[in-house]
Amino acid sequence: MRSLSVAARRLAALCLGLSLCACGAEAPATEDRTEIALIVYGDVVMTMDVDGTEIADGAVAIDDGAIIAVGTASEIDATFTAADTVSGDGRVVMPGLVNGHTHAAMSLLRGIADDLELIEWLERFIFPAEVAVVDEEFVRIGTRLACWEMIRGGTTSFVDMYYFPDAMAEETLACGLRGVIVPSVIEQKSPDAETGAESLAQAVDFVRRWRDRDGRIIPAIGAHSVYTLSRPRLEEIQAAAAAEGVPVSIHVSESAFEIQVTAANHGMTPVELLDDMGYLDLPLIAAHMVYPSESDMALLAEHGVGVVHNPTSNMKLASGVSPVAAMLEAGVRVGIGTDGAASNNDLDMWEDVRLAALLSKVSTGDPTALPARQVLDMATRSGARAIGLGELVGQLVPGKRADVIQVDLTELDASPRFDAASHLVYVTDADDVVTTIVDGQVLMREREIPGMDAEALRRDVAQWRERIIAATGGPAQAARNESP
Numbered sequence: 001m002r003s004l005s006v007a008a009r010r011l012a013a014l015c016l017g018l019s020l021c022a023c024g025a026e027a028p029a030t031e032d033r034t035e036i037a038l039i040v041y042g043d044v045v046m047t048m049d050v051d052g053t054e055i056a057d058g059a060v061a062i063d064d065g066a067i068i069a070v071g072t073a074s075e076i077d078a079t080f081t082a083a084d085t086v087s088g089d090g091r092v093v094m095p096g097l098v099n100g101h102t103h104a105a106m107s108l109l110r111g112i113a114d115d116l117e118l119i120e121w122l123e124r125f126i127f128p129a130e131v132a133v134v135d136e137e138f139v140r141i142g143t144r145l146a147c148w149e150m151i152r153g154g155t156t157s158f159v160d161m162y163y164f165p166d167a168m169a170e171e172t173l174a175c176g177l178r179g180v181i182v183p184s185v186i187e188q189k190s191p192d193a194e195t196g197a198e199s200l201a202q203a204v205d206f207v208r209r210w211r212d213r214d215g216r217i218i219p220a221i222g223a224h225s226v227y228t229l230s231r232p233r234l235e236e237i238q239a240a241a242a243a244e245g246v247p248v249s250i251h252v253s254e255s256a257f258e259i260q261v262t263a264a265n266h267g268m269t270p271v272e273l274l275d276d277m278g279y280l281d282l283p284l285i286a287a288h289m290v291y292p293s294e295s296d297m298a299l300l301a302e303h304g305v306g307v308v309h310n311p312t313s314n315m316k317l318a319s320g321v322s323p324v325a326a327m328l329e330a331g332v333r334v335g336i337g338t339d340g341a342a343s344n345n346d347l348d349m350w351e352d353v354r355l356a357a358l359l360s361k362v363s364t365g366d367p368t369a370l371p372a373r374q375v376l377d378m379a380t381r382s383g384a385r386a387i388g389l390g391e392l393v394g395q396l397v398p399g400k401r402a403d404v405i406q407v408d409l410t411e412l413d414a415s416p417r418f419d420a421a422s423h424l425v426y427v428t429d430a431d432d433v434v435t436t437i438v439d440g441q442v443l444m445r446e447r448e449i450p451g452m453d454a455e456a457l458r459r460d461v462a463q464w465r466e467r468i469i470a471a472t473g474g475p476a477q478a479a480r481n482e483s484p
């Protein structure tokens with residue numbers, strides 16, 4: 001009798017355990033569950049962890065800005081009760097996208113100078129237009145416009161190289177996104193400095209003021225490129241970043257022109273020149289990397305440099321095709337970026353995710369290059385690592401900050417669905433994102449962004465359009481057509 005009774009009790013305990021965890025029976029009483037801030041549900045939770053774990057009928061538990069648990073909806077419901085929930089029917093939950101290279105405020109120059117080659121675009125139009133029109137208010141409104149677009153499209157972290165970094169950082173904080181804020185140093189007069197020396201001094205001041213101010217703002221220093229800066233200035237920037245212990249973001253090996261000019265001036269490739277100056281020992285975010293040599297790739301891999309691939313910008317400026325598959329094969333960390341809206345002309349990461357996949361296939365002649373899950377990884381976990389945020393974000397695992405998005409895949413143009421990763425790469429665009437969460441804060445819910453006044457923003461942007469036309473004479477395409 002006694003042994004039977006023990007067996008019976010064990011059976012009862014087993015049944016209880018099953019009903020709590022796996023059978024989908026009613027959740028236990030509220031008082032038995034931990035109260036947390038937020039639970040986000042999804043038909044599929046793509047954790048983007050190292051094993052590529054995907055959970056059907058999953059949920060992500062969030063509290064105090066961090067992910068505290070990821071599991072099936074029934075497991076999460078059995079353990080937690082939340083003050084706020086986001087339902088997940090027909091939706092994929094995944095980490096927010098990481099835009100590894102942009103110039104947010106240049107959203108105000110969207111479409112000002114199209115159909116031009118990089119150097120002509122930069123030197124004849126963008127640099128003069130910036131000196132003529134970019135001030136602190138331009139950066140505020142331009143960054144705000146970019147933030148709206150990034151939240152709308154599910155980008156949660158971005159690397160922003162531009163001028164007036166306090167305005168960049170303040171707007172990023174205000175809109176709720178996470179940003180690596182990079183004051184860009186160039187040799188000549190820039191919108192916020194008369195000289196390269198002044199620009200660098202301001203960048204260092206900015207880093208010191210913002211270093212520990214808020215976990216969502218990561219200050220860094222920007223070197224525009226090896227072809228727009230003298231070697232002494234590049235050395236000063238490297239020394240300043242090393243002394244301050246912050247990353248450097250730079251455009252590298254972006255065009256054939258850059259390769260030629262660097263060889264002529266320095267007798268090296270841009271990557272070799274950066275190595276020679278100690279840049280590869282810094283946390284380095286190297287945007288573009290269209291023309292790395294084989295030995296460059298080995299150096300980039302060996303030093304853990306974060307490369308950011310910008311397929312739309314590289315295609316639009318005809319800069320060339322970055323050998324992404326070869327870099328990945330060589331062990332280089334590669335993320336994805338949009339570049340600024342003056343050379344894209346939007347900040348839709350889904351477009352760059354899709355183009356990264358397609359461009360790799362057509363350029364290698366290998367349709368298996370950059371399969372869907374790998375390119376999604378470049379936009380999330382690996383992209384976060386490439387910009388130095390791998391400890392914080394990029395995957396849905398306990399302990400990471402809660403940067404989470406939901407993508408709706410119920411529309412007819414996303415039907416039928418056999419594989420979520422396939423749809424996310426080859427079908428999804430910004431409009432399909434329904435929820436954007438950063439640091440546990442819901443910035444967009446059911447496609448609405450309550451923290452931003454879209455109508456006021458629209459008015460401000462319209463006013464800036466008039467000012468830009470007055471200051472620059474209007475779009476560069478027209479100017480070029482009139483010139484001999």
Ligand SMILES: [Zn+2]
Nearest residue numbers: 251287339340
């Ligand atoms: Zn750029």
